[in-house]
Amino acid sequence: MATPRPEIAYDHDPAALIVEADTLSEGRPGTGGSHVPSLRLYGDGFVVYAGQPAPANLGTDAIVMTGHLSEEEIQNILWFIHEAGFFDLEESPQSPPADADTAHITVNLADRSHRVQVHAPDSAGAPEAFTRVYERLTELRPADATLFEPDRGTLYARLFAGQVSDVVRWPEEMGVNLANAATGIPLQGEIFKRVRHLLSGRPGRQAYREDDSLYQLWLRVDWPRRLPLSHLLGRILESPQEFEGQEVTVVGYYRGWDLLGEANAPPPVTRSDWVIADATGAIYVSAASAAPAGLPFGPGSGNDLWRVLHLSGVVRLTAGGQPYLEASQVQFAEADEGPEVPEPAPLVELAPPAIALHRTGGLAGLVQHLYIYDDGRFVAEDDKRGQGGEGTLRADELDRLWTSLEEIGFFDLDNQYGLGCPDCFVYVITVRQGERVKAVRTFDGSVPEKLEGILTSLVTLLDRGLEEK
Incomplete structure (x- = not known):
């Protein structure tokens, strides 16, 4: 009887990226924007992967597919990666040729992390172990594979430069001012679907006229766990006086009444103040802010610690110099994160537990x-x-x-x-x-x-x- 293989330990947090496999074409600007990675596997078994190609101006360069893997399936994949010799590969075993695609695989385990990138992955010089693992990962299809239908995202506009193939009047009834979309306008629900439908099937040299100006438009779709966390709070905490009074935007995890102790400070304004944590730090948000104080989940619920929020507000300082945020807007940052944020309710002073x-x-x-x-x-x-x-x-x-x-x-x-x-x-x-x-x-x-x-x-x-x- 064969000896059972020991389990490979990894972080089971939903935010923990365990495995990623992807290929980027020469000249493509990283994995942000509209690019959907070939495969991402998270600590809770959630999988996001790229389906058939899609027009990039609609927000993604591929159809977004999602699904889940069981613990047994995850262990089988991790053991396949291990036994294929992936961890013995050099991080970049080749010299990069000109105009070549670059594929990479990243694996994060409890005791080690390893990333390998291979240039011209389809060439004869690609390491066999890399090719085997990459094919296994990109051919992975969860049993509950589901087509993700986006219902929110951000519309961007910039003044059109260069040759125009066609001009379309921007409908006033959209209720969206393109002149204000240089840094992005969040859209959701019916208005998002109408804008996406308008952009569908139109070439990249399409111009949209608003008043006397021509704009080039594109969408950034919020697909599940796409949005990277902001890298701002650490800088605010390090130099709070430099940020006092500034308007900021933070994308981070909702931490309720500092349930994980990341802020390591008392609430600055009211006992109901709550915490948001991005990639670099955690900070309190005043429950007396203009934005809704009562989000549709409880500040004491550990089940909501991985909710991703998009928060806009102003940096304030207490008399003792402790920075906090006075929120003007709080939204779910991901399309699958729950119901609409409710209208502001009267502030109820709650005492957090001791x-x-x-x-x-x-x-x-x-x-x-x-x-x-x-x-x-x-x-x-x-x-x-x-x-x-x-x-x-x-x-x-x-x-x-x-x-x-x-x-x-x-x-x-x-x-x-x-x-x-x-x-x-x-x-x-x-x-x-x-x-x-x-x-x-x-x-x-x-x-x-x-x-x-x-x-x-x-x-x-x-x-x-x-x-x-």
Whole structure:
């Protein structure tokens, strides 16, 4: 009987890119804009890949296909990559010939990452291991493969230069001013579909007339997990005075009440302030902003940590110099991220929990939360099963929790212990005490000894809360 292969560890977060395979033609400006990569596989098994070619002025250079792979399918792919000798290849084993396409494969595992790019991948000089892996990845078709139908994106316009093949009057009834589209105008729903239909089938030298000006137009479609995160917040945090009063745009993950402890600071304006995190840092957004304070998911829900938001606003500083954002507009950055953002509602001052536990994963794929407040009240929620309950800790029970946290030096612990694994529980403990906020993430099989006691107590209380209707 053959010995079972060990599982290859990788990050199971939905935002984690595990495998990418793609080919870029000479002269094509990177993988941004309208380009759809040949294949991307994410940590939750979500797959995006390019279908048949499409006119690039419609927002993508190929039809976007999506699907999901099971854990067994992911392991089979990772083992194929390993056994094919991919990790033994040099990162760039050839000298780049002129006017040649360039193919690349990137693989990110828990213990290593490797990227290999090959010029003229169809030539006889391409490494055999690379060719085998690339063909396997680009021929991959999930069982639930689905055609993605876009319903939002960004319209760009620039003054037309050069020879024009045809001129079309830009319809006033569109309600979109092309003169304002140099930096992009977000479109969604029916207006997006009407604009895309107008552009369909028209050549790249097509000009659109608005008043006395001619414009060249193109769309940028928001397909699933396409938008890269902004790289701005780190600069704001590093030099807040330079950005004070500036209008900025941030694309990042919604982090609720700093559930992962990335801001590591107290809320600057109200206790209901929430956090957005981009590729370089995390910052608070004032819940008193003009933009909706109540997004259609809860600031305490760990199930919403990977929602991608497109936020516009102004950088403000507190009297103590802490930067935060005053939002003027908040939108979902991806077309599959949920319902429309609601109209602004009256601000409700909410007190974030003093201690929170988020338990996700396991064989059943649970998403559970425990919130403990300063007055001893606790709330337990099970998002998947639709269960919930609440109760109140006795004063001595609450004191014991705080004493345990102090004894283990919770605020001095590392931010993460261990790595994710299939069917394991993921635990995130967040503690707020005065001006201090700290979040620690750990996993089944990796819980440090000093955390075992407090984690057991919180899990017991979570289960107890779910039993109390």
